[in-house]
Amino acid sequence: MSSPASTPSRRRGKRGRGSNPPTPQDARSPPSQKRRTDDSTSTGDLQPMPTSPPADAQSPGAADALFSSPPQFRHSAIPLDFDISSPLTYGTPSSRVEGTPRSGARGTPVRQRPDLGSVRKARQVDLHSDGLADDIVATEQSLGQKLVIWGTDVNVASCKEKFQRFLQRFIDPLDKEDEDIGLDLNEPRYMQRLQEINMVGEPFLNVNCDHLRSFDENLYRQLICYPQEVIPTFDMAANEIFFDRYPDSILEHQIQVRPYNALKTRNMRNLNPEDIDQLITISGMVIRSSQLIPEMQEAFFRCQVCAFTTRVEIDRGRIAEPSVCKNCNTTHSMALIHNRSMFSDKQMIKLQESPEDMPAGQTPHTVALFAHNDLVDKVQPGDRVNVTGIYRAVPIRVNPRVSSVKSVYRTHIDVIHYRKTDSKRLHGVDEETEQKRFTEERVELLKELSKKADIYERLALALAPSIYEHEDIKKGILLQLFGGSRKDFTHTGRGNFRAEINILLCGDPGTSKSQLLQYVYNLVPRGQYTSGKGSSAVGLTAYVMKDPETRQLVLQTGALVLSDNGICCIDEFDKMNESTRSVLHEVMEQQTLSIAKAGIICQLNARTSILAAANPIESQWNPKKTTIENIQLPHTLLSRFDLIFLMLDPRDEAYDRRLARHLVSLYYQSEEKMEEEYMDMAVLRDYIAYARSYVNPRLGEEAGQALIEAYVDMRKIGSGRGMVSAYPRQLESLIRLAEAHAKVRFSDKVETVDVEEAKRLHREALKQSATDPKTGIVDISILTTGMSATARKRKEELAQALRKLIQSKGKAPSLKYQQLLDDLRAQSDIAVTKEMFEEALRALADEDFLTVTGKTVRLL
């Protein structure tokens, strides 16, 4: 038995989060420590075994059987300071061999892995009762001895060797993960990781199962099927390599391998009894986490009479209290010594399946997770995580007083690896989860669809089929759903270019604007729907809240941040108050949100497209007014919309007729028929998702030329009549629209057709929205200054007339306001309103020609 002095140095019993501070004893005095652990191990081997007698009898044999093939194992006898024969160490490669054989490793203690161990013991106990000798059985094969772990086809030695080869050789220059910063992709990836461990001192090696699979299919299968046997073998392999390379490295405990991204199961709903005891990866959202639970791993007993001490492993949550002291044979003399027993940290976490995975009309499933040691408190409620772990089912405890047992198992997952998914959402597109969603047949189908010549029209038709016509608007929204290509100009100092397309719908009430918004909101995975009336600036952006339980300040995100990479639908845009709307300025061009509140200063990504709907200011569109006057939105905001659509009641007989037919058909067709007619919403959704994540069109040479021409045209048309009708912002819009149209075709190159369509749509939308009611000419300056060029011209003329009038009055230093107005009215041949007059005065004041004070006008 180990000496009492060694107890404090045990890693695994440590309370609290042990990962950061290295334990002083280890760190500072490796030699002596080494010495002692060795000693204690050897004594441990020789001492009589206090616990379960059958185990005692068999374990040496077991050890022999296991270690006969790789001889160095025998020598490697664990630097553990507990008894070798205890059921825990018994037969598991992890506990036995984890103590790496090379000298360098000796000082590094093994930390028990509760994430692997909790159920296995049951199996062993059972074996004894069955009279089976061992859980490692030698199976004689024709080619000679081959040892496998009982119940599996895992051969420890070959498994270890394969894994070592994997670590040393695996290179995948194409695979890029976001943690790969600073890795040379052409060097063995995991060797670099080990180097990192040496430098950083965090003894965990994360291994992507996908890599393993591409390297060795069989090894991968073994890992998935027998994780609790294979992972310790991996541990062993990793440690051997590590300490071989860095013999002087000091780690807090030995390296633990943490596989992740097992492809076994993605969805919680698919878990079934076959997955029990296998390595699985599921995604979900943390909904609850328990307090830290100190779980007793090993109880320490001392005899009250002779002070003989013994340790007892916890078996399925129970301590088998020794009734007789082995030393003095006194009955009931053993007492538990709490502070010498060993505990490990444990936490229960509830994971709920993510809303996207849920079938409609059902409630989400949940699953319990057990996190151990330093995985405790790694996730908070609300986090989206991918969890890799071992799925367990445990029968509900037998109640000693009632003979019958509930025939139900409790299930949980022992966590091996967490991977947060939503923290990434704020930094980059989460491509991993989105890419995996498509099966090959689906991709085939989508590609097939994309080849159709009329795919653009088809998709536009499939969009909100219940809304009649408005084809261009649907096309616009379709392009918005696809979005442009993301362009990064950070190196030239311009930052990211916006790829999202913003659309404003403006029109008469009852033209199904809200319905369109609702549809889009339902279609996109990260859509948000708010109403301008009911939302405040805070609700849109983010706010700081004090968590009532922890008293911590928490940043709660609002609709705009939540719809990052999605679409934020804002209904009743015109009813939104001014300050709220001003928040949108930053979002709509820079695609970020800056927050400075309650000590939290940050910039959040809000790469959201905005689909807004507004009613005209008089609630009915006034055709005699300009768009600006009808919408009454600040021009700065309006110019940020790529497309502004007017949804007006056309009042056209043919249209009415078609509308009537469409509506009538709604009222008798059964649902199946409707589905036949149009493309499925699910297909549309997949099509868009696929295009968004895989297609990234670039401007082609021709298209670039076409764009330049289009832009020059747009400007030329304007300049011919003395008006500027296009701004660089409109050119950007044009590019985005063209890119989106190329995405619709699944094309990697933007071609002239795309530019043509973008131009057409742009013109179509603008023709309606920026037609100068007085001249009938397309005039974007309406959008940028809120005033048509003719109105501007008229204003200038009036100012000049006023100047002449004043100058004609001679040297009078000051003039009466009312007098001047009357004079101007008498002189002018158009009706001069007071507003127009004041504007003219202001214009002259700007020229430093005069000043206006109260009711008098002074010349300067």
Add this chain to the structure above:
Amino acid sequence: AQNAPNSDWEKKVTEYFKEKLKENNATNWVPSLNDVPVHYLKPNSLVKFRCMVQDMFDPEFYMGVYETVDPNTNARVLHFGKYRDVAECGPQQEIDLNSPQTVTSERQTFYCVPVPGESAWVKEISFLTEPVLCFLNPWPHAYISASQARVSPSTSYTPSRHKRSYEEDEDMDLHPSKQKEQHMACKSCFPGSGGDIHGCVEPKRLETEASAGHHVISPNCSPPLDLNFPLPGEKGPACLVKIYESWESFKVNDVLEVFGVLSVDPVLSIVNSEERDSSSLDPMECMDTMEEQRVHSPPASLVPRIHVILAQKLQHINPLLPACLNEEESKTCEFVSNFMSELSPVRAELLGFLTHALLGDSLAAEYLILHLISTVYGRRDVLPLGKFTVNLSGCPRSSAFTEHLYRLIQQLVPASYHLRMSIESMNHSRFIPHKDYTANRLVSGLLQLASNTSLVIDETQLEQGQLDTAGVHNVTALGNLITWQKVDYDFNYHRMEFPCNINVLITSEGRSLLPSDCQVHLQPQIIPPNMEEYMSSLLTAVLPSVLNKFRIYLSLLRLLDYSISDEVTKAVEEDFVEMRKNNPESVTADDLHKMLLVARFLSLSAGQMTLSRERWLRAKQLEALRKARLQQQQCVNGNEL
């Protein structure tokens, strides 16, 4: 002594019961948990339950096959765990948890409640064995006589046959051992409540107990267990329904009728309480909070378990109609065609009845009929089709008119709820179901209703006042329900949309603050001095048989198909274009929507499955009348101002 596991028997069980239940009204012989209190039912017997899925728990892994060992003799016996909560084993036996023979299977648990807002008449008529009987004497049915009628067959009929068949075994000599097991069960559950145990041994005594008529539900239960009914003041058993097959097809808020094995083993509750005492060391204990345990394994006396053998979704819960109308059974067709032949007199009578109820306003009565047979028959992307929310404005405020109107409606529809809007009720009641993560369950709210429930919202009692956040959410939820026919359940971190199909009728003085599809202004022809007397006399004046016909009428017409011929489509088109020509302002697409809706339900209400030109004109006429009335009302109000 038992068979080796093969999956065949599982199929056979379901088939056997399916066949048996098809036989002449066999379903009526199975005691229903809806009518008979749990403690009158024999444990482990076949029962049925008409219920709504309120929540879905996580799937359960259970021992499909397990092995017991006798430690003395080392004799091993295989058992089946399906359709059971408790793995049984003899006093000298132990369950071998590590046996290689063990088969783990999966089942799903639904938390089910009786259909919320189920009308009293549905419950009462469901008692009767033969649906035909209802026509003769549906009304006052003393509870005791009914329960007696139901209980006695259950005790004499079920044990020998059903017991055996779900006990996977074909050989006859099992019976004695079965009885022994029953005795065993009695012994083991002795600490629990006594009543039900005697039942399985002495059926006779049960009957006498039943006739004594005390049906106090479980006197020794802990009182504060919230059974999570959507509506306040609901009674009835909630039930944990364990489904073994194709549970994916069921959704939250579906109305089901399940046939299965009742399990009220008191051990279920005992296991819990004891676990709680000695929970200190069990690592599994810390997995669930106390609340979660209470919710997920409540005492069986309060929330019994049903292990489902057969489950089916119900299209409607009207007991006067055959359960499934789609089936091509001659009986069903006969029933429908018989009823259709006498449809128009029924409609006329119903119209008269409702006209009286609406104080002589026949137009409002016409619209009320249309409203009552409306149902969401489809969704075009987000747009629900076929919802017809009526806002009955101009209701007299003083007399309890709306109250009485609701009572009448209650007599006609199978499920309904009267929501009296007031500042307080809006601010303090729970409308939207939300997920309680501590207890891991969906806490129900008022708006968690089954399809085709009538929700009557009374706005006349609403006073001025301040709505707080909860109140605003509640009103928004009501608005969403009316416009989109969906409720966004609150899952704390996100919201989830559940489509629904609820008929909303709003009674108000002026125009309602909630959106509606059509507003009908009530024009009372008579103002009865005593509203209560007037309304109750109205109800007593209707013969029960006629009342039943009304009920069939309303439920049946909802389920009919409808179409519009090309010819009529053309006519409607022409009409619309014509109307727009004359006055483009007044007729919009929305109006056309409304007219088509009215036309649809008008045709259906007359039993016609296609739109005819006459109906279309009639629909237009009705709409014109309604609009004229509204305009008139606005003028009146304008003058007053």
